[in-house]
Structures are given as structure tokens and as C-alpha cells.
Amino acid sequence: MADVRYYDIRCVRGETTLVDIDNGVIESAGTSFFDKAVIRVLGPKGWGILTRDHVDIDSKREVNTLVEAAARLAAVTQDHLDLADAPRGVLPVPPLGEDPRDVDLEEKTRLLAGIEAAARVAGVGNTRARYTEGIDAVRFLDSSENEYSYEAVRSGFSVVAIASRNGVMQMGSERDHITTGFNLRGKQDLGRKAGEVAVSLLDAKLPKGGTKRAVLDPELAGVFTHEAVGHASEGDLVREGASVLGGRIGERIGCEGLVIVDDPTLHEFGFIPVDAEGVAVQRTEIIRDGILSSFLHNRETLAAVGNGIPGHARSEHGAPPIVRMSNTFIENGNAMYDEILSECKDGILLIGSRGGQVDPGRGVFQFNAEYGYLIEGGETTDMVRDVSLSGEILSTLHNIALVGNDRKMSPGYCGKGGQSVPVSDGAPHLLLENATIGGRGE
């Protein structure tokens, strides 16, 4: 196989358990099975990639056949890629507090029903809760004789409450996902919170759009970090010329003292013991003291771009690895929450996240809060709903006026290139100057 510079195979075999409860009705509760493999060959120029269901990684013959087929695909590629050397190693997987496999489906369903019932506070007309559990057995081997295997266990839920009155419908939602054990016990409080938020939003105002000071809570500030900085620092976008951060290593892009990190080693929802190319994972400081210092890389983008740290290749099962974030956050500063509010004086406090999106080439991002409060004279006043924030990557970090000291991480899923992977984001409370707030109030 003269035309094969490198190959690897990654198999993920596992089970997904879902429980879906809608208004007290158990719609479904069950387990499904998958067994996916991705075979990559680096030919004289670029990658040939095969994806298959159910490959026997221990069969030398099967592996050889697949590698030959992938090599034939690689032959049509034209862009010459190289792979950088990168440190190897696999971290231990965090011990499981309680193994979800030791809890039967009936008990899971009962516990989820308890969370869903708790969301049904007075004024709530509809509740829905969903439990998601994934058990992945991962095996990897490559042509450089690296080989590893590990097991990833994820367990968590989401709960949504909808309150309605006189034709107005509002929603509250909460979620919690972990990689360290079973995660349905003692969580009724989150159900209740979803219900209470939905009801109070019935009386919330629509905010007026425009430029103003904004305070972001740790969850929303985490999404801000992810959308405004995280994606644009991904080495594949930088290599392709699709990120405004390309060529800006060493430049000041944020206020002094600002530190933004992606750290796959943390035992948060984005934890991985090793990346999808068998590279050791490590804490990566994207921004240090306001200066762009590292891109997130896989082996190929490290070779092409440099200025960064590898170990950020991730993939959904059955899909090829691409550069991804894991646990992304802004480090604590030293402002107290009260100080942030009083310094804001007049503006808007934004809480929770309904998601966000970025166009990293144009350097423009948008994300939406679950709700918020107006800030008047340094104090929170009226509740507001359906409010979003947009900004430009290159200027927005200079507008961070204060960084709080109360960082919190929130779990979620991030989509890129048609693949969804578990991540977490977080930050302390932030005060932003000149934030563009979208809302349709008059």
C-alpha cells in the first residue's frame, strides 16, 4: 500500500437510552443500539474516508480491505495535507458515582416523571421531560501502532414547561447532563424552576432593541464565549481562511486580564480522555491576558497553521473527526456580582440560553437569552422575554468592562459540519458595553 501515508480506524459501539414523558404520558422509554466505524487513509495528497456499520476491528483482513478502499478514495483528492507529530496518551475516565446501567429503566422513568411533575406548577399547561443516556465503547488503532480503548458514560435530562394565558404562551426550560454517573436523583428543583420561569414570563415585557450595556449570567456568558471566540479559534476554519482570527496570534483582541480557555481534561460534559486521532488532550489558553495566543488544532491543522495546541479532534459516532471545542470558558476575574450591576447602572441583565450561531468568516455572532431583567439605577427591575444579542468577534471582547468571580459551567451539545458533540461552556457574570440587543418592544 505505497499510497498510504497513514491510516486510522475508530469504532464506537454502544447503546442509547431515551425516556420521553409528555404531560404525564410516557411516550417512549427504551434502549437502541449502534456500532459505527470510521476508517481514514491519508493518501499522497488528502484523506479518503469510509464509514460503516459494524466493523470487526480485530480482523486484520477486514481492516486491510477497508484501508485499500479508503486509499482508492484518497486518490481523487488534490489538496496536500501533512500530519504534525503530537503527544500521545489517554487520561483515566472519571469514576462513576452511580453507574446508570445499575438503575433499571423503570426507576429512570419514575425519577424523570418526578422532575416532569415538579414543573407542573400553577399556570403551567404543558410539561415535557426527556432523559438521555449514552454508553459508548470506543476503540482506536492507527498505522503508527497507537491503540486505545475507553468507555464514555453520559446521563442527563431536559425539562420544558409551557405556561399560557389569554393566547400568550411562554416557556421555561432546564437541563443537566454529566459524564460522571447517573443524573436523575434529587433534580425536582430544576423541574420546578422551569415551571416558575414559564409562568413569570407571561407577565414579562418585550425589550426594546438597540445598543446598550448588558450583564450576562454565567450560562449565557458561556454561550457568548463559545460563539464569539471558540468557533473562530478552531484550526480548520483558520486554515481554510474562514475565520476572522486567522493571522492574529499575538494581537490584543480583548481587555487586559481576559483569559479564555478550552480544556478537554476537565470532568465536565465536554470531557474526553484522548482525542479522536489518539492525541493527548490538554488545557489550551486561546486568549491570555487579552491577547490571542493559541488556536485549537488537530494534527492536520497544527501542521498547516501552527500557533496552537493539538488534541481537539472530536467526532460524533460514524463521522470523521474535525476540530471541536470541549469545555470552553472565561476564567474568573475579581468583580463581585453587585459591583457589576451597579457599574452597569442602566442596561439589561440576560439569563440562560436558547442557543446561538456564528459566521466566523464575517466575524458576526448571535445568541438568545431565555429571559432577562431591565437594569435601572444599578438594580434589576422588570422582567423581559425573547431577547437576543449579536456582535462582532473582533470588537466585542474589548467591550467586556468587568469580569465576575463566580464562574459556572453549563452542559449542552454543539453542532458543526452536521455533527453534534457534548460540550460545556461557562464564565462568570460579565458586563458588556455597547451590546447590540435584539428585541421587538417599542
Added chain:
Amino acid sequence: MNGEDLIERILREGERRADEVEVFYARGESVSTEIKKGIIGTAEESEAWSMAIRTVKDGRIGFSSTGDPDRWKECLDAALASGGLATPQQWGGFPKPANLTSTASSSDGDLVVAVEDAAGMVADLLSGAAEHPVEVVGGGANLARSYLMVANTSGVLYGMNRTVAAVSLEAIREQSTGYEFDASSFRADIDARSVGEQAASLAARSLSGRDIATGRYDVVLSPVAAASILGHVLLPALSGRNVKAGRSFLADKLGEQVFDGSLSVYDDPFAPGLGSTTWDAEGIPTRRLVFVEQGVLGRFAYDLKTGYRYGEGSTGSAVRSGGEPPGIGVHNLFVDGPRAKEPGDERAVWIHDVVGAHTANPFSGDFSVEISNPFWMEGGDLVEPIRTAMLSGNVFEMLREIGGLGKDTRRVGRLTIPSIRLNNQQIIGK
């Protein structure tokens, strides 16, 4: 044994342990070529196999799926176990075989799933993009063929072929980006060169946009922007499950004038489109469903489960994605109406696409999104780029009075939609 023989075996084995059994089976192959640095960087080929089993016993519905034929027994056991936990409901049985007289074209006999063909499409994309001074930063071509089958213990055994050809291209000039795409069941529908040219043109022409002040403006949503905003709000509101659960804004409005009298919304599974089919994901014959006719709300979509539960009957609207149980969806949704006047004749802000449509509030219809490739439009022409801004509004209010539909209808995923003029909308400048 991994096709019809296996289906038969599961049905017979399952029948001994449940009242009814259904198997949904899919296998497929696809190739794709991905652009890196303006040339082909990656070539990918995939084969997929999956089987989903549903069992019904005393009105309790069980479900499981697997990607491994050797695990079919485990999968059947899991489906039965899952049924043991589900809340029992009204159930009138899986469908019996029907005489499917309609036709739907979802498969292109000439489409070859070959990497060389996908590479040829990339060459066309790139030659189109080369007409403008831009860098190509992403995109590619994809060719796929799959075979889908549904079978149940009432004797249904339907199979269909489906093909897809798809291309996309992303271009950049300085800090101005452009993205275009197209997908069809038929290879000949795809003009890759034109898609590449359009993406590049957007990037090139959006450069040096002028600021826009916050205020109210007449806007024209391109089919892409309209599909993006409507897709996240209108589609869930038409689902019978959301309606009955009190999660749809349209729930209590049957027979009412909900939209502008010129707007109609219907699902046509027999029209050419990515979702064309004569039977739905549960083996129910599909039909043309008119949800909104000249602004009046006429009906909602149901699958078997929701239909039986609420005595509404399935509308043949079941769809499947991934390894999940079937749910309510649309096959080929059309937003349509008479074209009285070109929407771009009078000065307006034309919006190609939006960033963050998925953050819209699906229950109230409120949204505020960043807009992509906005231009001042005059006499139907894009005359001057706008730098950046947000658009805020409410989907249901917006559609109550529209300023016209364009002749530029195009397919965006499962939606077929023209550009829509909306007067007096709120834009937030920077």
C-alpha cells in the same frame, strides 16, 4: 440474512410476544467530496444499515433500533421491554396493505454513487465561483442512494428507492462571506456551476456594506431566509401532537383567517422533492394536505399514535430521523400564493439569510436574528450592500399581512417557498 428475510423473521418472532409488530428498514450508500483550500481535500464514502422495531401490546407501544443485523434479537427484546413501560393508549392497529395508486418520484435511475461524479460536481462549483474575486473556504458535493422499507404484521410491505444529489459552496472576500447550496433527488436538477457562482457573487457583492440605522423598514426575505425563519416556528405549530398538548400557537384557530388571504401552505408528497413518497414512515398512504388555504387554517398533521389517541386519524404525516421513533412531520411543504406584484419593486431591505433562526420562540413566534448578505433592493435589483444588522419580529404576526410573493420559488430542504415581502419590520442597526 439482512433484508426481507430478516424482516420476516422479526415479524414472526415478535408476533408471538406482542399483538402487532412493525419493522422499518433502511440501507444506503453515499459519496462526498469536500473542498479544502479551493480544491478537493477529502473524499468520503459511507454505507449505512439500520433497522427500527415497534411492538404494540394492549395499547402499549415499544420501540428500539439497531445498526447491527446480528443484534436483532436484543433489539426486539428492548422494544418489548420499552413497551412494558409506555403509558397504554387508544390504538386501532397498524395499517393494512393499501392500493397505492399515486406516484411520487424520489429516485433518479441515472444517478451514480461514484466519487468521480462527486469530484466532477466540485469542479463545476469551483469554476462557477471563479467568476468572482473571492476565496473558496468550504463546500462540496454529495451523491446518495438509499432503499427504505416498512413492514408490519397486518401485511404491509412497501419498499422505495431514494436518491439525493447535493452541492454547497462557501466563499469569502475579506470579511464578506457568501454561502449557497442546492439538493434534489435528480442529478440533472443540480446546476453546480451556478451554485458556485451565486455563493461567490454574494461574498463579492456584500463587501463594504453601509451601516443602517435602527428603525422600521420594508423587507424582502429571500426563499432561504424565509424558509429558515418559518421552518423553526410554522412547522412545529402544524404538528397535531403540539396542537393537542397545548404547545401550538395555532391550536384553537381551525377555520380562522390566520394568515394573509394570499397565502396557502400545503404538503404535497407527490410533487418532486426530497421528501416525495406515496407512503409515510408508518406505511400509511400519503395524501396532499392543505394546512392553510388563502390564509384560513384548515387542518393539522397527525401520525398513527397521536391520531388514535385523539380520534383524529393519521394524515400520513409520519417521518423518521436517525434511530428515533417516528414522529409528525411534512414531506414536501409548499408556501404558495398568487404573484400579484414583484415583492422587490418598491425599495426594501433584501435579506438573503439569517444567523440564529433556531433561537426563535416556537410557541409565541417571536424572534430576533442577525441578518446575512442584506442589500438595499430597488426595482427588483440589489443596489447596495448593508453592513450588518438584526431583524426582530413575530412569525405569526408577520404572516398576517404580507406585501407580496416573488416568482423566485425554490426548494430549501423540505420546504418550497418564494421570497416574501413584509412591510414595516423592525431592524436594529449597530
